[in-house]
Amino acid sequence: MRRSSAPTMKDVAREAGVALGTVSKVFNNAPVGEEYRQRVLEAAKRLGYQVNNYARGLKTNRTYAVAVVLPNIINPFFSVLAQNLCQALTKRGYRMFLSITDFDPEAEQRYIHMAQQNQVDGIIGLTYNPNLQVADKVPFVSFDRYVSPDVPCVASDNFGGGQMAAKKLVELGCQRLLFLRIGSTVAGESDKRRDGFESFCRGAGVEHDTLYLRDSDGLDPFRDFLQAHIHQGRLDYDGIFCCTDVLALEIRNMLSALGVHAPEDVQLIGFDGTAIHMGRAPECSTIVQPIPLLAETCVDILLKEDKSDLPSLICLPVSYAPGGTTQDPV
């Protein structure tokens, strides 16, 4: 095994003619006389010394590693989130150790165990397991999903986003609104998009309907529903809010095939705004989640030393971005 020959602090100490403790101090930025510091640094460079983080972690119980548990990173929202988390962690000197669960509750639990076993300094998780066990030994921040009273949850202001979407549609002149959703069976913060939407509609006295599907239903029910609501080439609704940009695009295509076009015949608003954080123009009008801010916040909270007075839910503000599926005033 080649690695057995890796130089240790002891080697550096011998090479530099100093004590072991002095070498340690140099690499921990503890006060050391300038002459000694130089001697150590030079000896280290000569030997190609690198500190062994496993030994260090063993002594200090700090690993400077954080586990991020996500369903996948193929969905653009998740990949942008993962990238922002990675950057936020790097900025603070932490490494990111990524786990992909593919929405499998067992995998989620397994990864969290593994993460604890691997002695990470914390975990950021977007999980769907309704009865997830999180040992209180390792700091945990949940994204978009309530886990338990002492686990802080970071999410966008989904309720406000739902309201905003409905309000926007009404301002654009829509009179019959439709909310379309497809997603997990497990309730999460993002379900509040619907609540916000309905809340606004009720408050403003606007007619509205809702179609609420689960992933397993597939997209076909949407087509059936829309088809059933087209009479003489006209859709019964003039404003649609989709729970996701991805869904919004699907719906736009679906409607196109049925002869109904956005934004001419119907105003269409999605949710996420991921494209914006990818440096691209959004492909549909959308409620934008502040992904970089969400990531920063997750990391901030996770790494906060004093966890005494943390809110259990942190809601971050969303914004509206026109993207060609609505007829916005200039």
Add this chain to the structure above:
Amino acid sequence: MRRSSAPTMKDVAREAGVALGTVSKVFNNAPVGEEYRQRVLEAAKRLGYQVNNYARGLKTNRTYAVAVVLPNIINPFFSVLAQNLCQALTKRGYRMFLSITDFDPEAEQRYIHMAQQNQVDGIIGLTYNPNLQVADKVPFVSFDRYVSPDVPCVASDNFGGGQMAAKKLVELGCQRLLFLRIGSTVAGESDKRRDGFESFCRGAGVEHDTLYLRDSDGLDPFRDFLQAHIHQGRLDYDGIFCCTDVLALEIRNMLSALGVHAPEDVQLIGFDGTAIHMGRAPECSTIVQPIPLLAETCVDILLKEDKSDLPSLICLPVSYAPGGTTQDPV
């Protein structure tokens, strides 16, 4: 610090009334009498014991962690690759520690240093730093880019893919071909797409041109070029091969705006086929990279114990997938 109270093997040994070494054996699946094994397991459960991987790593010099260094994970190709790498690593009991370089050569080097310092068991990197220093202490596999004689490089058969694209276009009846490329200034394996394309064209005696841009040039030169080659609403070329699906889509839109439509007026083929690995239909006809296989191969090679007779370049086969921008025979 709460973690200081975590139970250790010594605690388990005391609780179970056995020796320290016996506990260790149980957790390493070494032969231990059934009665003892049970005693230890129960004691461990009672105490909530988990092995400390830092102590273990210190002794064994194995961390079961692999660093993956990528430019980003926003580009769908990279995110699908990252996901497949993660899964391939997980399958083998390894964890993935992800670093994002944003194409910054310095960051690449920094991350690789960091990865070594963190005592990973290996590194898989997609790097653009032409003179990257990789210590031979840590196994390294490069994706798509030649680094040095003793660093194995895994890539798609880019040359073959270029040939395949040209051949396909010719089979579809095209007579004047065009190759469009935009990318890094640093030469990589993917530049062989052009070589393969030109090789086939020359061999078959097909007229062809090439436009070769760098990222910093932006997409405008493409528009200028295409515009200059449209006479009386007709494009001079009847078959276009783009170095990337992303570019192919851009070009299709660009051409549409100029009144030239794929596949009616021009056959368009891209490269990557990422959408297919995301479970979606490809948005353009394309040469598909075998991303899952690429990932598996990277991991296999990285984790191979005997590195003696490794090829320095591993080329994996690509395939063609029609996707609506070519008029393929049924």
Add this chain to the structure above:
DNA sequence: GCCTTTTTGTGAAACGTATCACGTGCATTT
């Protein structure tokens, strides 16, 4: 039933680091 072989539990040593009580030398004070 004795000796050999095999199996299996034991406890000490070592991995590479951080830390801490200690010792040395030097500057400051009176």
Add this chain to the structure above:
DNA sequence: AAATGCACGTGATACGTTTCACAAAAAGGC
């Protein structure tokens, strides 16, 4: 000039494992 304080280098110790040489007990052969 002696006493005091300070700054800084020293080296032993401990962190929680794995491993290894050893001992003890069980199994097998004649």
